[in-house]
Amino acid sequence: MNQPVIEINNLNFTYERTKVLENINLTVEPGSFLGLVGPNGSGKTTLLKCLLGLLKPQQGEIKLFGQQIHKFKNWHEIGFVSQKANSFNTGFPASVFEVVSSGLTSKLGLFKLMSKNDRQKVLEAIEAVGLKEFTRRNIGELSGGQQQRTFIARAIVSEPKLLILDEPTVGVDAKTVQNFYEMLMKLNRQLGITLILVTHDVGTITDKVTHVACINKHLHFHGNSQEFESLKEDEMSEFYGHSLHVLTHSH
Numbered sequence: 001m002n003q004p005v006i007e008i009n010n011l012n013f014t015y016e017r018t019k020v021l022e023n024i025n026l027t028v029e030p031g032s033f034l035g036l037v038g039p040n041g042s043g044k045t046t047l048l049k050c051l052l053g054l055l056k057p058q059q060g061e062i063k064l065f066g067q068q069i070h071k072f073k074n075w076h077e078i079g080f081v082s083q084k085a086n087s088f089n090t091g092f093p094a095s096v097f098e099v100v101s102s103g104l105t106s107k108l109g110l111f112k113l114m115s116k117n118d119r120q121k122v123l124e125a126i127e128a129v130g131l132k133e134f135t136r137r138n139i140g141e142l143s144g145g146q147q148q149r150t151f152i153a154r155a156i157v158s159e160p161k162l163l164i165l166d167e168p169t170v171g172v173d174a175k176t177v178q179n180f181y182e183m184l185m186k187l188n189r190q191l192g193i194t195l196i197l198v199t200h201d202v203g204t205i206t207d208k209v210t211h212v213a214c215i216n217k218h219l220h221f222h223g224n225s226q227e228f229e230s231l232k233e234d235e236m237s238e239f240y241g242h243s244l245h246v247l248t249h250s251h
Contacts (some may be wrong), residue, residue, distance in 0.1 A: 097122060
């Protein structure tokens with residue numbers, strides 16, 4: 001049996017005197033597509049920073065691929081995509097191919113030239129996110145959604161086992177969002193990449209993800225998407241701290 005991609009046990013994190021995360025216990029299995037939801041200020045970003053080794057929790061443990069996080073060295077196995085499309089410098093003079101190629105730096109080093117195999121990996125990553133015809137296009141000429149796809153290709157070109165996305169559809173028009181989620185499903189189900197998607201778009205993701213975790217300081221819910229959809233509205237409102245109406249969308 002494969003070991004979990006992530007194991008979080010009794011995690012607590014405090015900023016100054018404010019407890020942001022309390023007694024978080026969460027396991028993410030290989031091949032999962034986890035939607036991480038919760039209101040603003042619920043601790044989602046703090047949890048991501050702990051997973052990426054950017055913050056050290058005061059209590060508890062994190063294991064990545066079976067290793068204690070402080071011993072974990074294979075960071076190329078984890079890809080991360082933030083809300084870049086919202087703030088990207090559209091004047092940046094680089095093609096989609098060049099941006100995606102930069103995702104191999106951690107493996108190749110700064111000054112090593114790409115091999116034919118490396119170039120093929122870049123082209124495959126670009127095709128995987130549906131941007132084949134934009135390979136030589138300047139990234140500044142792309143839409144916000146296309147830019148985010150480029151950053152995802154950059155994150156997957158090193159063939160990570162885990163891809164974490166922090167609100168990737170912020171700044172992306174509604175028409176593009178559905179196709180964007182379909183692309184993530186493809187990465188998960190066809191390429192076998194374990195995904196963690198942080199989002200406020202609760203209703204839209206429930207038929208895309210395999211599991212949902214709801215965080216608001218505590219982990220209020222963790223289960224499969226069917227169990228999440230069966231929750232009553234008053235239960236969801238209790239998690240969020242305010243009235244919430246969940247609209248689910250079928251294919």
